[in-house]
Amino acid sequence: MSAGVVAIAVVPDQRAGLTMWELHELSIACTVFGVPQPDLVDPWYELRLCGSPSAGPSPGSPFSLRTEYGLDALVGADTVIVPSVPDAVVEEGEDVPSELVEALREAAGSGARMVSLCTGAFALAAAGLLDGRRATAHWQHTAQLAARHPEVIVDDSVLYTDEGDVLTSAGATAALDLCLHLVRRDLGADVAGRLARRLVVQAHRAGGQAQFIEAPVPPSDDDSLSPVLQWAVEHLADPLTVDVLARRARMSPRTFHRRLQEATGTTPLQWLLQQRVARAQALLESTDLPVEQIGERSGLGTAANLRRHFTRTVGVSPTDYRRSFRPSGPPSRGR
Incomplete structure (x- = not known):
């Protein structure tokens, strides 16, 4: 049978x-x-x-x-x-x-x-x-x-x-x-x-794990936002705030908040979190950096803070996520 x-x-x-x-x-x-x-x-x-x-x-x-x-x-x-x-x-x-x-x-x-x-x-x-x-x-x-x-x-x-x-x-x-x-x-x-x-695949990925959706800088018809959003992505490790971003965009914090929400459908702080989690995903996929350094480089701070935000957003822990992408050979070193 x-x-x-x-x-x-x-x-x-x-x-x-x-x-x-x-x-x-x-x-x-x-x-x-x-x-x-x-x-x-x-x-x-x-x-x-x-x-x-x-x-x-x-x-x-x-x-x-x-x-x-x-x-x-x-x-x-x-x-x-x-x-x-x-x-x-x-x-x-x-x-x-x-x-x-x-x-x-x-x-x-x-x-x-x-x-x-x-x-x-x-x-x-x-x-x-x-x-x-x-x-x-x-x-x-x-x-x-x-x-x-x-x-x-x-x-x-x-x-x-x-x-x-x-x-x-x-x-x-x-x-x-x-x-x-x-x-x-x-x-x-x-x-x-x-x-x-x-089959040379991971033995088990939980169904609740998030689909791996990239979170790039969203396109926007508002030309005044694109430069500051791109700059933010390049400086995620810095202590970015709404005031910092608004000042760089030469807007009031209230105007910046409104325009970003119109362009992306989310608030500035939520957008920053998405970008930082996406950066952490990329580092987990491509390097063997410890989670403490990934937290710092992505702007999420401590390892505990990284684990909390990452697990809430992606659906699995950083360690489990890394296993999904771990190659069979030695991992590369982040620079």
């Missing part, structure tokens, strides 16, 4: 075929659940690719995919994964294909664990499977997901969500995190950890 039947619902865009991103998330699920691991568990998962066969590459796409099973084979699987939906569903507001929606509802009704990777959440939402539940997707698409499905509790900050029988993930590497999380749930931490080492 296998570790479980995993059925992947593949619905290429009839106009564009499989995109690179769709193929990426599909390949992640196939790699985790479709490659036998006899030294870990034998037999491994039984994988089914389910969908509508494609006669050949669609215009604009070099890829085509023929599936052995139709969407009706989702029923009876232990786990159903939707790795993506056609771009037109997300970008143009088209409906999720009705045959996929109906197949997902039937699979969920039969007791399957329902999973989406990135934009696959749009399919689960269309089937009503995310109503009243926390869900996520790649942060670039969560606004559309929330707007189209207000009954879903969309969280754009996490890597993945686990609601028991319904799980969702952000895109790219977060999809791999969720797949390994499923293996951990099914077969234990030891098997998941050994598989992660085989």
Whole structure:
């Protein structure tokens, strides 16, 4: 008996075929659940690719995919994964294909664990499977997901969500995190950890960890702000205050506060904190500096202050965050 039947619902865009991103998330699920691991568990998962066969590459796409099973084979699987939906569903507001929606509802009704990777959440939402539940997707698409499905509790900050029988993930590497999380749930931490080492990835990233969103100086139509914001980013280690920034911008503190909030949607102090956490992220990713020095260089001060603000903003401690980016070779020295 296998570790479980995993059925992947593949619905290429009839106009564009499989995109690179769709193929990426599909390949992640196939790699985790479709490659036998006899030294870990034998037999491994039984994988089914389910969908509508494609006669050949669609215009604009070099890829085509023929599936052995139709969407009706989702029923009876232990786990159903939707790795993506056609771009037109997300970008143009088209409906999720009705045959996929109906197949997902039937699979969920039969007791399957329902999973989406990135934009696959749009399919689960269309089937009503995310109503009243926390869900996520790649942060670039969560606004559309929330707007189209207000009954879903969309969280754009996490890597993945686990609601028991319904799980969702952000895109790219977060999809791999969720797949390994499923293996951990099914077969234990030891098997998941050994598989992660085989795939040369971190054994476990908690779902509550924040998606890694860069926080650059935001574009602004207010030319009077850009120079001072860029200067602030270059002097984060200095004791910056609203008065200091306002004086450099040749504005009153009140005017500076108002204009920055109009340009960025946040207050000066909140903006400074975001930039300092982003600087700390960059230093944790690229150097082996101790947290005390990172606190100083980012302007967050003491190690305790760094840990408090970093954990609150990113969702994990600086140490755990660094592990996510630690290369296999010796780390570089910060200068």
